């Protein structure tokens with residue numbers, strides 16, 4: 685699976701998330717210490733950007749800013765309604781000070 689370097693750790697401070705454009709898709713990437721997690725940025729319920737929601741690094745979930753569903757950033761699975769379908773998740777990792785995401789070709 686192709687891997688892309690989306691930036692450095694300085695682009696993604698600990699405990700935060702933001703969206704990156706990867707291969708024509710918006711992917712939300714979240715960081716907790718030396719772990720990074722990547723899921724589709726668009727909510728599975730309606731048009732909302734998950735990276736614009738509140739990220740809880742302790743619970744590893746992000747709250748959709750539109751209707752408040754909580755999504756697990758490890759799996760993309762919603763923990764609460766109204767969303768009930770998962771968003772896609774991608775393998776993400778840190779090497780040195782660079783952040784990588786694997787994405788489907």
Ligand code: FES
Nearest residue numbers: 727729730748751
């Ligand atoms: S748009 Fe995300 S929960 Fe409705």
